[in-house]
Amino acid sequence: MAQPPTETKHLNEGLTTTQAPFIERAQASGQLYIHQPYELYSEENHEAWRRLFARMQERWRKYGNEWFLRGIDSLCLNPDRVPKLQDVNEFLCPLTGFQAKPVSGYVPAFLFFDCLRNREFPTTITIRRSDKLDYLPEPDIFHDIAGHVPMHTDKAFAEALVRFGDCAHTAQELAAGIADEDERAHKLSSIIRAMARFFWFTIEFGLMNSKDGLKVYGSGLLSSYGEIQHCIESPEVQRFPIQLEWVINQGFEIDHYQPLLFYVESFDHLFSLVDQLEKWMREGKLDNVAPGEPVVNEEDLKSFLRA
Numbered sequence: 001m002a003q004p005p006t007e008t009k010h011l012n013e014g015l016t017t018t019q020a021p022f023i024e025r026a027q028a029s030g031q032l033y034i035h036q037p038y039e040l041y042s043e044e045n046h047e048a049w050r051r052l053f054a055r056m057q058e059r060w061r062k063y064g065n066e067w068f069l070r071g072i073d074s075l076c077l078n079p080d081r082v083p084k085l086q087d088v089n090e091f092l093c094p095l096t097g098f099q100a101k102p103v104s105g106y107v108p109a110f111l112f113f114d115c116l117r118n119r120e121f122p123t124t125i126t127i128r129r130s131d132k133l134d135y136l137p138e139p140d141i142f143h144d145i146a147g148h149v150p151m152h153t154d155k156a157f158a159e160a161l162v163r164f165g166d167c168a169h170t171a172q173e174l175a176a177g178i179a180d181e182d183e184r185a186h187k188l189s190s191i192i193r194a195m196a197r198f199f200w201f202t203i204e205f206g207l208m209n210s211k212d213g214l215k216v217y218g219s220g221l222l223s224s225y226g227e228i229q230h231c232i233e234s235p236e237v238q239r240f241p242i243q244l245e246w247v248i249n250q251g252f253e254i255d256h257y258q259p260l261l262f263y264v265e266s267f268d269h270l271f272s273l274v275d276q277l278e279k280w281m282r283e284g285k286l287d288n289v290a291p292g293e294p295v296v297n298e299e300d301l302k303s304f305l306r307a
Ligand SMILES: [Fe+2]
Pocket: 139, 143, 148, 204, 219, 220
């Protein structure tokens, strides 16, 4: 039987998380930075976006911080269709210089942080299944575009993110100056673990103090229908003013709601913490942070050593 032409065959394949042949092909050929083949999104993909976006509206207004709310408005996202990154960037780029950059999957730590330094945000283009909106271990376009990118419209937040990207270069330089291979790997792993924990407890799961109580700015919370409410309302969650020494020594698990969160006072405060992180890195205070999660994998380590 004759095969349909390749173009047609690909049209309805969809860009569903873990089920997207386009992504599998890109990964198989070693392509990390890709384009967003918009025509591949299926109607089910758009339906997933529509449902995710609609049910968050009320919760964002209630629990989101004001810079996020301003940000999501200024991106002018279509509530019914998966966003085109090109359109998102047209609104985003004039505000802070940031851009969403499509990727095929996991970005090794140094490359990820270096993208931030260049005001590029590695962005997943697949979307979760429309019948499984809640649990997803992998990032998807809803997490990245509706959770992260609205924060990148704010100048103070954007500067903190770029400064965080600088830290990766400092880590790389410090590691390059250590002659002994084992010592280099040990210290660098510790520094990467500290950076990953900092990122987790701020950019992904951060809270902010305000005159109306604690508000959410972390993208993991902003993209979760259940946890955005749980993190503010539940008596089971411990919420503390952020202290760098706690954050860098505190492990985390990704497969359940976070029981421990930290709040900042402002994004200028966040920026000053990133500054402090870099200062501590130079002073050797990140060389032996507490063991535990996250485990720094070989690929992350190599991404720094080969930079
Ligand atoms: Fe994220």
